[in-house]
Every structure is written in C-alpha cells, then in structure tokens.
Amino acid sequence: MVRAAQRTRRSRVAAVGALVVVYAGLTGCPGDPDRDAAPPPGAAGGAACPEAFAEAKAAVAAAEVTTVPWTGPTTGPRAPTGKTVVYIAQIMTNPGVAGAARGAVEAAHAVGWNLELIDGQGSPSGIQSAFTHALALNPDGIIVGGFDPGIAALQLAEADARGIPVVGxxxxxxxxxxxxxxxxxxxxxxxxxxxxxxxxxxxxxxGGTAGVVVFTDASIPFARRKSELITAALQACPAVRVLSTEDIPIPEGSTRTPRHISALVERFGDSWTHSVAINDLYFADAASALRKAGKRGAGPPYNIGAGDGDPVAFERIRGRQYEAATVPEPLLQQGWQIIDELNRAIARRPSSNFVPPVHLTTTANVGGATYWEPDNGYRNRYMTIWGR
Known part of the structure; x- marks a missing residue:
C-alpha cells in the first residue's frame, strides 16, 4: 500500500494523484500550420566535418531503435512486505523527478511497501526540511530525487549513522x-x-553547421556536468558554434526562461538555429516566447532536450511544437529500479549497477508514445526477482 500524505507545513505532497496532475498540466501544445515543415538541409552531407557527421549519423540511427533487450538484473534478494520508504523530490514540477517518483510509487505498491512523497519545493531550506521530516519517519530507506545531496549534508550523515540506506x-x-x-x-x-x-x-x-544555445542549471552538479559535456561534444564539428550557455535554475524556469528567450532572439536572430537543454522543461517555458517572437513550432531554433523525456515533451515532438527531439530517461523503469536497489540495500546485498542504455526520441519514432517505455518486460523481471 502506498501512503502519500496531505501537504503540511513540511511540504508534503498531496496524494499519489498529484503525479498525474504534474504530468498532465505542465503545458499545452497548440497546433501549428507549419507542423509538417521539413528539417533544414544544412551543409551538404556534413561537409564541414565529414568524420564527425558520419559518426553522428550512425549513432543517431542506433539510438532511435525502439526495441531493446533487457540488460538489467535477473537475480536478487526476495522482497519482504511492509517496508516504508520516503521519496524526497527536488521539486515535483520537474517532470523527470515526478516521473521517477511515479515509477517508484507503482513499484512500491506492487511489492507491498509504503512510500511517502515529500516535496523539497526546489530550495535548499525546503530540501533540508523535507530530509529532516523523512528521518523523523524512521524509514527503511530514503530516495534523493534530483538534487545534490550536499544540500542536506547533515541529514545525509545522520541517515548513514542510523543505517538508513539512501538511493539517489x-x-x-x-x-x-x-x-x-x-x-x-x-x-x-x-x-x-x-x-x-x-x-x-x-x-x-x-548538416554540421549550427548556432547553438545551451540551457542548464549550474546549481545541480549533474546538470552542470551534462551541459559541459554537451558543449565539448559539439566541438567535434568546428562549424557548430555555441552562441551562449544560459544558466537558469529549474525552479525559476517558468519566470526566467521566457525573458532569456526574448533576449536571445534579439541578440542572435537567425544565427540561432538549435538549442539543447539539460531538461525538457525549458522548452515548455520557451514556447510562448518563441511564438511571440514569430518563430514557427516546426522551424528554427530546433530544440533537443538532453533529458528527461516527460509526456509533454513527447507531445511537443509529435506536434512539432518547439521541440524536435529528446534523450529520454526510462522514468517509470527507473522508479522500479529505485525500489529494487533499496531492497538490495535492506538485504545488505550490493547494488545491481544497472545502467539503462541511451535512447533518442524524435519526430521520426515518437509515434503515440507518452514517455520512453522500453519493451523489455522490466516489471515482470523485477517482480520475479522479488518473489511476487
């Protein structure tokens, strides 16, 4: 049974149903008369960087494949019933955080555990308060959802001292x-x-020639490193220029991103052809400003989210509305992995060390999907491991 308490002064999330609201209510995708516009021709065959272009062509084709084998664990400890775990979210309006939480809620219910969700509200003080409250519940395990644990170093140290495993x-x-x-x-x-x-x-x-804007949240080490690696990888093609790196904290995205977009359009004009963001959420916030600037949903700047692949991002890609591709995490599968890893920790067994392969969702393969769900039977795999 899953217990998701009403929100209190400690910022608890209201009921498991809130996850659905987060997914359904983030943004709409109005129609675009140019939705069937073709992608840009670019440089002929990647003439500016033929080797990097050829490598990119092969890598993208491989990442777009939608049928993938199960490469996760096949053995592990049986799961006892009645355990209580707490998911501390950086902020539940972050679709990736919410998606992983949704998967964890589903898996906890399947295995017979209680799972409580606490929203850190995107601030250090909120996260610290949420972690303190999680410890007060004396849980069997804690989940750190999408934030730097260093924010709550004292609480993390207490969890370690008390023998409460923490999965990130x-x-x-x-x-x-x-x-x-x-x-x-x-x-x-x-x-x-x-x-x-x-x-x-x-x-x-x-085609090997682009002017790129990178959107990141430097307050999150994971996100900062991702954007730095993206910038470095773009250097494989000298004709691809990084015009700007925009540091916008995710919790402030809805207010700051539109202002940044307007300034970028004025500053770079048509030389801004592509964008890449560490999270799809930036493009939900960018759409209105791009539309106001006269940019077509199916035209430049062509946007790719380097995570997390939430349902609204899939909708934007399918409708060709200010997002052309995403590198989605298998969010629900990762939620199940969270519960499996906590079960291993509780049983004093080592981590599975499972790392899902990278995937790419584009207008070519999005179909009717709402998120990246690998067709690999992961639910049955985990249930078998747990003895259910």
Whole structure:
C-alpha cells in the first residue's frame, strides 16, 4: 500500500494523484500550420566535418531503435512486505523527478511497501526540511530525487549513522554507488552518453553547421556536468558554434526562461538555429516566447532536450511544437529500479549497477508514445526477482 500524505507545513505532497496532475498540466501544445515543415538541409552531407557527421549519423540511427533487450538484473534478494520508504523530490514540477517518483510509487505498491512523497519545493531550506521530516519517519530507506545531496549534508550523515540506506536518482554525476556523498547507488543513464548523442543529433540535423544555445542549471552538479559535456561534444564539428550557455535554475524556469528567450532572439536572430537543454522543461517555458517572437513550432531554433523525456515533451515532438527531439530517461523503469536497489540495500546485498542504455526520441519514432517505455518486460523481471 502506498501512503502519500496531505501537504503540511513540511511540504508534503498531496496524494499519489498529484503525479498525474504534474504530468498532465505542465503545458499545452497548440497546433501549428507549419507542423509538417521539413528539417533544414544544412551543409551538404556534413561537409564541414565529414568524420564527425558520419559518426553522428550512425549513432543517431542506433539510438532511435525502439526495441531493446533487457540488460538489467535477473537475480536478487526476495522482497519482504511492509517496508516504508520516503521519496524526497527536488521539486515535483520537474517532470523527470515526478516521473521517477511515479515509477517508484507503482513499484512500491506492487511489492507491498509504503512510500511517502515529500516535496523539497526546489530550495535548499525546503530540501533540508523535507530530509529532516523523512528521518523523523524512521524509514527503511530514503530516495534523493534530483538534487545534490550536499544540500542536506547533515541529514545525509545522520541517515548513514542510523543505517538508513539512501538511493539517489540524478543525485550525482555518475551512476552506481557513491562514497562522497554517501549513496547506496545513484540511478541514471550515463551522462556522457546523453551529452554525446544530444550533440550528435545537432550535428546530424544541422548538416554540421549550427548556432547553438545551451540551457542548464549550474546549481545541480549533474546538470552542470551534462551541459559541459554537451558543449565539448559539439566541438567535434568546428562549424557548430555555441552562441551562449544560459544558466537558469529549474525552479525559476517558468519566470526566467521566457525573458532569456526574448533576449536571445534579439541578440542572435537567425544565427540561432538549435538549442539543447539539460531538461525538457525549458522548452515548455520557451514556447510562448518563441511564438511571440514569430518563430514557427516546426522551424528554427530546433530544440533537443538532453533529458528527461516527460509526456509533454513527447507531445511537443509529435506536434512539432518547439521541440524536435529528446534523450529520454526510462522514468517509470527507473522508479522500479529505485525500489529494487533499496531492497538490495535492506538485504545488505550490493547494488545491481544497472545502467539503462541511451535512447533518442524524435519526430521520426515518437509515434503515440507518452514517455520512453522500453519493451523489455522490466516489471515482470523485477517482480520475479522479488518473489511476487
């Protein structure tokens, strides 16, 4: 059974149903008469960087494949019932954080655990308060959802001292166990792979000639590193120029992104051909400003989200509305992995060290999907491991 308490002065999230609201209510995607416009021709065959262009073409084709085998764990400890775990969210309006939470809620229910959601409201004080409240519940495990654990270093140290395992989702820059900060494991795709395929999509889509704006949140180490890796990967093609890197904290995106967009249009004009953001959420906030500036939903700047692949991003891609591609995390699958990793920690077994392969969703393969759901039977795989 899942327990999702009403919001209190400690910023608790109201009911599991709030996850659906987060996904459904983030942004709309109005129609565009130019939605079927073709992508830009770019330089002929990537003449500006033929080797990088050829590598990008092969990598993008491989990442667009939608049928992938299961490469996760096949064995592990049986799961006891009645455990209580707490998911501390950086902020529940972050679609990736909400998507992983939704998967964890689903998996906890399936295994017979209680899961409580607490929203850190996107601020250090809110996250610290949420972590303190999580500890007061004396849970069997804690989940750090999308924030730097260093923000709550004292609370993290207390969890370690009390023997409460902590699993991160996008908490540090690399997947797997972490000693500093102390995490049983961190769940994410490899940031290097996400950054590389994002840059390669831009190289391929532009034909090797592009003016790129990068959107990031430097307050999150994981996000900052991702944007730095994207910038480095774009250098494989000298004719691809990074025009600007815009540092906009995710919790402030709805207010700051439109202002930044307007300034960028005025500053760069038509030389701004592509954008890449560490999170699709930036393009939800950018759409109105781009529309106001006279930019077509299916035209430049062509936008790619280097995570997380939420349902509204899929809708924008399908409708060709100010987003052309995303590198989605398998959010629901990662939620199930969170519960599996906590079960391993509770059983004093090592992490599975599972890292999902990188995937690319574009207008060519989005179909009717609402998020990236690998067709690999992960739910049944985990249920078998847990003895259900």
């Amino acid at each position: 989702w996008h908490a540090v820059g690399s997947p797997g166990p972490s000693q500093n900060p102390k995490l049983f494991t961190n769940i994410t795709t490899k940031v290097e792979d996400v950054a590389r395929i994002s840059a390669q999509w831009i190289i391929l889509h532009s």
